[in-house]
Structure formats: structure tokens, C-alpha cells
Amino acid sequence: MGKEANGMSRSRFEMFSSSDEAVINKKLPKELLLRIFSFLDVVTLCRCAQVSRYWNVLALDGSNWQRIDLFDFQRDIEGRVVENISKRCGGFLRKLSLRGCLGVGDSALRTFAQNCRNIELLSLNGCTKITDATCTSLSKFCPKLKHLDLASCTSITNLSLKALSEGCLLLEQLNISWCEQVTKDGIQALVHCCPSLKGLFLKGCTQLEDEALKHIGGHCPDLVTLNLQTCSQITDEGLITICRGCRRLQSLCVSGCANITDAILSALGQNCPRLRYARQPPPAKPARTSVTANCHELEKMDLEECVQITDATLIQLSIHCPRLQVLSLSHCELITDDGIRHLGSGPCAHDCLEVVELDNCPLITDASLEHLKTCHSLDRIELYDCQQITRAGIKRLRTHLPNIKVHAYFAPVTPPLSMGGGRQRFCRCCVLL
Template sequence: MDDVSTRMGPGPEFCDLPCELQLLVLSYLSHGELVLVARVSKALRRIAYDPCLWRTVTVREDMDDRWLQDALDRLSQLEALTLRGSPLVPAWAAHAARFPRLRLLDVGFSLDVNGAALSHFVESCPLLSHLNVEGCKGVDDAAVEALCPLAGLLSVNMSHCCQVTDDGLLALARGCPRLVLLNADGISRITDRAVCGLAEHLGPRLVCLELDGEQLTDASFGALRRCSHLETLSVSYAENLTDASLASIKELRTLRRLKLRRGPQLTARGLGSLFRGGSLGRLISLELDSLALDDQALALLVKGLPASPRYSPSPGAGTSRKAGTGHQSSTTARTLRAW
């Protein structure tokens, strides 16, 4: 019997394939593998370094400033850049004009992230819509204000940027009217003034909001009732919140995920009534950490849970020994988990 490959004839060489197919094949390779392919021949180098294969870049430790200089020509279509924990942000910022299509920038926990570095990206990358600067010690109000020219900015993660104050958040709320996601957790200097301003300027647009509640009062949550499309709300260290805040949260009809941490003034009765009257009917995730839950409140929560949510009290949430059991109603199966 003839060999099958012989009967079919020789297959096409890779370099004989249309350019579109060559790019499709190489798109399954990592950037490290593309660099190896580029060493085989000039023809393969041209294909492996085609800018369309380098639209998303995650900078590793071995990709130093020299690597950046060599790579600039193939980064003209760069859309997503991740530089987490990197000392090279200023070097990349200096070449930001080479990345006019950049939409996502993640420089979380990197060094030398400040107003000057961010300004380079803002001025050169007008399409930038998603920014992560979490844990960057150099981010202050001036750095946040530098973002305001980005009219298309949709999401900002500035978690634990501890130098940011109300002024920075208010500038962001006024300057970036399309913002839908804001993570300002771990910023203990935020007060009601900032949250009320966020609700005033961004209320109908906000979908996800994460806050440090150390200095917030019930006034903040009264203002958040303007956030008519809010789906995720997370508040840590809610030291000053009372059951009045819970009443405001119950009016957030679109809420899907709720996390409350450390609320010593929130009562078991108030927590137990979260779902009373059909409130929070769209909730799919509830996390209560270090709150005053007792057996009665827990029973009320389980009774009122929307269909098939994930309820997640932490080990410090004051749950009883029954917290790991499931509850079955006559119409809907509901799951209760303890963390």
C-alpha cells in the first residue's frame, strides 16, 4: 500500500502560505516563541515581528530597557500593556508616542508611577480606557488629575494609592464622565465629600465601585442611591456606617455583588433585613466580613436570598455552627457557604 503522504503529494511549505494564514499560525505562539522563530530566517523574522502579533504585551523581568529599544518597531499596534511591579514605567512612558492605539495600561505596584509618567501616556494614548495603578506609592492627586483629559476612560483601579484624597477623586469624577468602574479601596483619606461628588457626577454610569469606608458615614450611602446601574459595591472598614446605610443599599435595584467588611455599628437586625420586601433581588454574591451576624440574622438572610446566590460570610462574620449548611425552600434551591 502506498504511503498516504506520497499519494497526497508534498504539503505546502509554511512560507508559501498566504500572509494571513502565516500570521494566524504564529498568533498561537507566545512572544518568547516568536522571538525564537524570528531567528530562523529573515522571512520568518518579518512575519514574527509583524505588529499585529504584538498587540498585547506583558513585560517580564528579563525584558529590560534594551529589549524595549529593540522592540519599538513592532509595537506600533500595541493595545494592552502590563508592567506590574516593574521599574521600567518611566522608560515605557518616554516612548508612549509609539503606542497611539493603547487602550489598557496596568502598572500596578510599579516604581516611579507618578503624574509625570502618567501624563506621557495620557498625552500620547488618547484611546486609553482602562488603567490600573493599584499600590503605586507615587500616585497622588496630581497624578489622578493628569488623567482628566482622557474623556473615554472607563475603568480605574487606584486601590491603596494612599496619597490620593477627595480632591483627586472629585477631579476624576468631573473630568472622566464615562467612568463605569472605580476601585478606591485602601485609600483611608476618602470622605463623604468625595463619594457624594462621585454619585453626583457619575451616578447613572457607575457599574462597579470599591471604597475604603474608614471615614465614610451614612451620607455617602444616601448619595449612592443615585447610582441607578450599580452592579458591584464593596466597602471595607465601614466603621461609621449604621443601619441607615443598609436601608440605602437596599434601594440599589441593579446590585449583583455586595461586600461589607468591618461594620461594628451595623446590627444583626439590619443585616437580616437586607432582602426584606424583595430588595436586592438580583444579588448573586454576598460577602459579609467581621460583622455582627447572629443565628436570627443569618436565618433571615437565608430566607430572603434571591435565587441561587453565593453567600460568603468570612470566618470572623459571627456565624453559628449552622453556617455551613444548605437551605432548601419549596421553590428555589439556595446555597450557603462559610469562608
């Protein structure tokens, strides 16, 4: 019986693998098999290539290698692997992610650029060996490039941006976060020649000043996303230019920009009605009504550590922002149950609101949880260090929203002085309810 079973198993294996005359190869035309293979990931394609000579040819056909992401496959690849991929894929390759591939350098990417001239999306995030030479190669051979991720490629300088501006005129999205050598000169060269830019990620580019923002505002009318986190030298002057010139802006991050004041909030409200995500630094005064009143498409608002925010802002959000999905009010110590009451009765509460963060809001009580129980889309609520929230209040909320994720701290009461005159210390307990 065992031999018979083994024979049947071997027979099936031969039918589907070892013989190029297998039934599946006879019944399905090459074009259909190629179509099936086009849905497979890198690992599966490599396995199929080992089945038979015929499947090897089909699996390694360039048409199946239009999108390659090596991040989850192998991160310690050497440059020769990239060169081999480029020779195999040639003009078919459209998207390639080499994120985190530390062994890939300029030489391999030059070969890649020469062979894969139709590349549209390329991620080199964390490829720390590459220099300006890679961008020179991309500029020379890859005119169709639209998305380029160079985050954490710390050797990149203004020369890279100038090269891209000369040969990659279709560029729509560029990430040069943590490329700290980039200055306003590189930004100026880039935006003057790449008018189609829709996304700029400049996080950690600490040398950028207002002059760079003025170039962006003057030449990027289609800009949708701008990340300036920790660009510590920029001020209201540069950001106001962005608001006036980039009226299609939907996402703006200026967290860690300590020189920004409330003036930018008014400029956003007046000029950027499509704003969906705003992450701001703590303001000096509560002047957010212009943003909430005019940005009706706002989906995510991060007000963490904006200690002057009051219930007035929540009233405006509840009235004017029907699409609000995520709201962070952590460390907004003036927020009360009344503000949450207005939020819970607003148009966003019933269909859109998914996340509310109320960490370290000392005036919030169980009454706020009662106001939020009608928010049927609410998926998560953060209540760390909300000392007036009780387990009973959370339990009542769960009866209405059984699937909600609640994160809360419940600190044990500090005991009285011990007999020895010392005071015992207890750690707070993090509870997922």
C-alpha cells in the first residue's frame, strides 16, 4: 500500500513538474500560463522556476517581473543580484523596492538604470552605500521615473537633486528624509524643473530654511503631501508661502518645528480647503477655528501637547469636519466632557470617527465615554493617565461598542506611610481592555 501510494504521489509530481509535456502544459497555452505567473510573488516565482525547464522559462520571463519588492525576501543581497535582475527584467520592470538592502551601491544601480529604462517607482530607502552617482545614472537613463525614495541615504547632496531635475522631469514623489546635506539650492533646482511634484518628504532635512519653502510654494501648485518634521529652521514666513502656492495640499506635517506659531493655522484655513491631515506643533494660543471652519475634508487632526486647546476647538470640529476619522487630543489638559459631548453628537461621530486619543486629559471623566457610545465606527480609544476614567465606565462603553480597543492606565493607590517611615513605590499598570 505504501509503495502504491508513493508511486501515485510520484506520478502526480511528474505530471505537474518534471515533464515539459505535463498535462497542464499541454492544456493551457503559454500566454495563459504567463498570465497566471504574473500574479505570483518573488518567492513563488523562484520556486516555479525549479519545477521544469519549461516553467523555468515561463517563471523567469521578464513580463512577470514588473513589480519586485525584496524587503521581505532578502535584505542582505549584493549588487550582482540587482544587476542580474535588471538584465532579466529589462524594459518590463516598472516598480522595484530595495529598501534596506545595505549591500547595494552605485555600480549595481548604474547597471540597473541602463537596463531598466521604464522604471517608474524605485525605493532605495536605507541603502546607505549609494551616493550622488546613483541619481546621475537615474537621470541619464530613467526618464519615466515618478516615485523615488532616498530616505536615510545620508550621502545624497544637492548634486542628486540637480541631476534629477535634468533627466527625471516626470517626478511626482520624492522622499529625501534624513538627507541632511540637502539645502535650498538643491530644492530650488528640483522644483524649477519638476512641476508635477505631488509629494515631498523632507523629514530631518535640518539645513532647509524658509527660502527652500518659497521655491516649493512658487513652483509646486499640485503638491498634495509635504512632510517637514524636525526642519527646525523654518518659520511661519516660509509655510505661509506654501499655503498660498499649494492650495491642493491635503497632508502637512510640521511637528518639531519650534518656530511655527498660530499664524500658519489661519493661512491653512484660508488657502488649503482640501486639507485632510494636519500635524502641528504646540501653539501659543488657541486659534484653530479657521482650520476647522474651512477644511471640510479634514480626516486626521493631531493636536497632541497643544496645551491651550479648549472645548471650542472640538465644537468647531464637530460642526465643520464631517469626515474626521482620527483625532489626537493627548496632553490637551483643558479639554472637558462638554467638548467630547459636542464631538460625539457631530456628523463625523456616526460614520467616520475611528480613533480618539485622550491620554493625559485630566478633566475627562466617564461622562465622555457615555458621549462616545454612539460613535459606531470607533475602533480605538486611548485613555492613559486619565485619572477620572474608571473600569466601570469602560465596561459600559463596551456594552455599546463590543469590538472597541481601549488602552488605559490604572495606577494603584499609593499606600500610607509604612511603620519604618518610608513610602512604598508602585509602578503603573498598562491595561488593554
